[in-house]
Amino acid sequence: xxxxxxxxxxxxxxxxxxxxxxxxxxxxxxxxxxxxxxxxxxxxxxxxxxxxxxxxxxxxxxxxxxxxxxxxxxxxxxxxxxxxxxxxxxxxxxxxxxxx
Amino acid sequence: xxxxxxxxxxxxxxxxxxxxxxxxxxxxxxxxxxxxxxxxxxxxxxxxxxxxxxxxxxxxxxxxxxxxxxxxxxxxxxxxxxxxxxxxxxxxxxxxxxxxxxxxxxxxxxxxxxxxxxxxxxxxxxxxxxxxxxxxxxxxxxxxxxxxxxxxxxxxxxxxxxxxxxxxxxxxxxxxxxxxxxxxxxxxxxxxxxxxxxxxxxxxxxxxxxxxxxxxxxxxxxxxxxxxxxxxxxxxxxxxxxxxxxxxxxxxxxxxxxxxxxxxxxxxxxxxxxxxxxxxxxxxxxxxxxxxxxxxxxxxxxxxxxxxxxxxxxxxxxxxxxxxxxxxxxxxxxxxxxxxxxxxxxxxxxxxxxxxxxxxxxxxxxxxxxxxxxxxxxxxxxxxxxxxxxxxx
Numbered sequence: 001x002x003x004x005x006x007x008x009x010x011x012x013x014x015x016x017x018x019x020x021x022x023x024x025x026x027x028x029x030x031x032x033x034x035x036x037x038x039x040x041x042x043x044x045x046x047x048x049x050x051x052x053x054x055x056x057x058x059x060x061x062x063x064x065x066x067x068x069x070x071x072x073x074x075x076x077x078x079x080x081x082x083x084x085x086x087x088x089x090x091x092x093x094x095x096x097x098x099x100x
Numbered sequence: 101x102x103x104x105x106x107x108x109x110x111x112x113x114x115x116x117x118x119x120x121x122x123x124x125x126x127x128x129x130x131x132x133x134x135x136x137x138x139x140x141x142x143x144x145x146x147x148x149x150x151x152x153x154x155x156x157x158x159x160x161x162x163x164x165x166x167x168x169x170x171x172x173x174x175x176x177x178x179x180x181x182x183x184x185x186x187x188x189x190x191x192x193x194x195x196x197x198x199x200x201x202x203x204x205x206x207x208x209x210x211x212x213x214x215x216x217x218x219x220x221x222x223x224x225x226x227x228x229x230x231x232x233x234x235x236x237x238x239x240x241x242x243x244x245x246x247x248x249x250x251x252x253x254x255x256x257x258x259x260x261x262x263x264x265x266x267x268x269x270x271x272x273x274x275x276x277x278x279x280x281x282x283x284x285x286x287x288x289x290x291x292x293x294x295x296x297x298x299x300x301x302x303x304x305x306x307x308x309x310x311x312x313x314x315x316x317x318x319x320x321x322x323x324x325x326x327x328x329x330x331x332x333x334x335x336x337x338x339x340x341x342x343x344x345x346x347x348x349x350x351x352x353x354x355x356x357x358x359x360x361x362x363x364x365x366x367x368x369x370x371x372x373x374x375x376x377x378x379x380x381x382x383x384x385x386x387x388x389x390x391x392x393x394x395x396x397x398x399x400x401x402x403x404x405x406x407x408x409x410x411x412x413x414x415x416x417x418x419x420x421x422x423x424x425x426x427x428x429x430x431x432x433x434x435x436x437x438x439x440x441x442x443x444x445x446x447x448x449x450x451x452x453x454x455x456x457x458x459x460x461x462x463x464x465x466x467x468x469x470x471x472x473x474x475x476x477x478x479x480x481x482x483x484x485x486x487x488x489x490x491x492x493x
Contacts, residue, residue: 026306
């Protein structure tokens, strides 16, 4: 029953799908680019950012990558543009723009 | 080997559960199925089995917990009746679409309203399109035997679907009758241990169960589920054959009683089959060519097999212990007539609604129905095609 789910796509015939659409792998949600749904986009102004990191934990889609205690630019493959980060930023370092 | 005893239907199923000793049983009490979890928890308290019993706060939770346990890798089950099954509705569909081979012992009771606690099949029939396998029993013996066959059917690799083992509320669940029980070791050997290939609590082999499916996948998944239900038909027969070897009792998709040369057949589900068989014996003594078909497996629905079994009779009385409010008949009536039509068997087929909410169904009722069928065929009398039995007018 265990199949390589990475070989399954939207052209796969029904006989080759997994039972109950079970996923035989971990962390597969990263392959689902929910960023396609975005209608508003956060823009990161690195010059205004104090690296307080209030934004990263409130992101519902884990789309603010943090490395060595510093945030980097947005992961636009998964950011849905909800704007929570922009609301929480005390320094105006995140600006919401209309569109993708 | 086998042991003779006397038990109610609930006792019989609880006894079978003890013998199978599944891993997890979440349950919430509701009349008339309450005794089943009650008896199972007594067995557990007495150290006669080691199932993990979870007292939950509702049937919505009992089915959710049963699905969760099954996905985790446990063999799970629950019991319910009537409104309890209705409250499970959302999860019933998930159990099937997530391909969880768990069991539910349903003690059939009418759905409200008017509020009533007695037997009819409106609960089970209400869940007929949820993707579950449904097997109905005539008496305590069949309820016991069907439960022992439940997991080997549900867990079969070509099936992997949940299974509902149904018996009539009070009439079967609370009436004490003779029963022949199998030895514990025989049952354990027959059912075996549950060894799922994929499950959540399996370190190093991560899986996700029930993920969101976009439109491009959902239709294919539903077709696969439908194929699994079709596969269940052969598996049910294979398991029945193996069961006959350990018990001497024979089961099929339905039972045919004195139908070989019958001109008139009554087709029904559950405990009323005993009444119908008695009436058939009486009428046979008077030279009437009558018989009974008792449907055991309602899902998957054996439309082709029923059409084949009915094709040589002149008229069939299709008995529904359930109103389906479609203005055209009961669920069994609708499905059997559709099956007859598709298989081009054009016989007189009258749909009777009987025994709702515990209303008695007697041998006299059966005599009257056979007389009406005969009148239609012999004298050409026009018969109301969808009617109530024993209704005060």
